[in-house]
Amino acid sequence: MRHLINITDLSIEEIDELIAVAEDIIAHPEKYQEACKHKILATLFFEPSTRTRLSFEAAMQRMGGSVLGFSAANSSSAAKGETVSDTISTVCRYADIIAMRHPKEGAPYAASRTATVPIINAGDGGHNHPTQTLTDLLTIHRERGNLENFTIGFCGDLKFGRTVHSLVSALARYTGIKFVFISPEELKLPKYLIDNTLKANNLPYTETTSLEEAMPELDFLYMTRVQRERFFNEADYVRLKDTYILSPEKLVTAKPTMAILHPLPRVNEITVDVDSDPRARYFDQVENGKFIRMALILKLLGITV
Numbered sequence: 075m076r077h078l079i080n081i082t083d084l085s086i087e088e089i090d091e092l093i094a095v096a097e098d099i100i101a102h103p104e105k106y107q108e109a110c111k112h113k114i115l116a117t118l119f120f121e122p123s124t125r126t127r128l129s130f131e132a133a134m135q136r137m138g139g140s141v142l143g144f145s146a147a148n149s150s151s152a153a154k155g156e157t158v159s160d161t162i163s164t165v166c167r168y169a170d171i172i173a174m175r176h177p178k179e180g181a182p183y184a185a186s187r188t189a190t191v192p193i194i195n196a197g198d199g200g201h202n203h204p205t206q207t208l209t210d211l212l213t214i215h216r217e218r219g220n221l222e223n224f225t226i227g228f229c230g231d232l233k234f235g236r237t238v239h240s241l242v243s244a245l246a247r248y249t250g251i252k253f254v255f256i257s258p259e260e261l262k263l264p265k266y267l268i269d270n271t272l273k274a275n276n277l278p279y280t281e282t283t284s285l286e287e288a289m290p291e292l293d294f295l296y297m298t299r300v301q302r303e304r305f306f307n308e309a310d311y312v313r314l315k316d317t318y319i320l321s322p323e324k325l326v327t328a329k330p331t332m333a334i335l336h337p338l339p340r341v342n343e344i345t346v347d348v349d350s351d352p353r354a355r356y357f358d359q360v361e362n363g364k365f366i367r368m369a370l371i372l373k374l375l376g377i378t379v
């Protein structure tokens with residue numbers, strides 16, 4: 075039995091396979107419409123979500139399976155003091171696979187230790203978000219035809235942004251990728267990623283506070299929202315929340331082929347008039363999330379089509 079807790083739980087070859095299956099699903103959706111018949115996915119969301127939870131549910135339903143679960147901790151027995159471990163032991167008696175989001179870093183890992191069905195980490199605190207990374211990798215792959223030789227800028231809250239942490243860990247394993255980290259001093263990429271992932275592998279990266287300076291060299295710009303819920307005080311959030319606002323004017327110096335990504339939700343860091351720019355890819359990214367989650371569910375359930 076396999077779980078997906080960190081993106082590095084999957085080898086590069088397995089990620090390639092998932093991308094290939096997702097591409098096949100996109101080309102031939104009818105082949106997959108009964109693939110998960112009689113299978114049940116549980117979505118246990120102890121934290122808010124729109125895309126991740128609904129894309130998992132859509133993924134399962136598009137393959138003929140069904141879903142159950144909860145979308146807030148206060149509607150589950152967590153509100154009565156039940157441990158994650160007991161919740162998981164219970165849900166394993168009902169479902170064939172579990173996607174779980176939790177505000178505590180490491181909670182899905184803890185769950186995987188007692189689970190008798192595959193656990194998918196759908197986001198754990200400010201730590202990791204491996205299925206968003208699969209979504210991002212599929213989007214980049216669809217854009218370029220491979221996952222090599224490009225410059226990607228990560229902009230915004232790189233400290234608490236779990237999608238950034240997982241995507242950096244994933245991209246560190248591919249060749250020819252240059253990383254540009256654009257953030258305020260207080261929201262820089264965590265030191266453990268700089269030291270253990272980038273420096274340890276001699277990967278080229280720069281850190282800057284200036285989006286304008288970084289813009290011309292980027293092939294991808296990965297915007298993120300400032301993660302209000304992870305701040306220790308509201309004053310710091312208010313001070314930092316408007317640091318980067320991507321608008322059509324700021325895109326003037328960008329490559330005409332640059333793709334703008336964002337895991338969403340957006341607050342105000344991309345103005346809505348950017349949505350009609352042909353470089354905006356964030357709503358395509360949303361749809362890719364459903365396809366790659368279909369591929370992931372099939373893999374973890376051991377179903378081949």
Ligand code: NCD
Nearest residue numbers: 125126197237299337338339
């Ligand atoms: C992200 C998350 O939950 O970390 N959203 C998502 O799953 N697409 C990004 C965010 O909340 O800012």
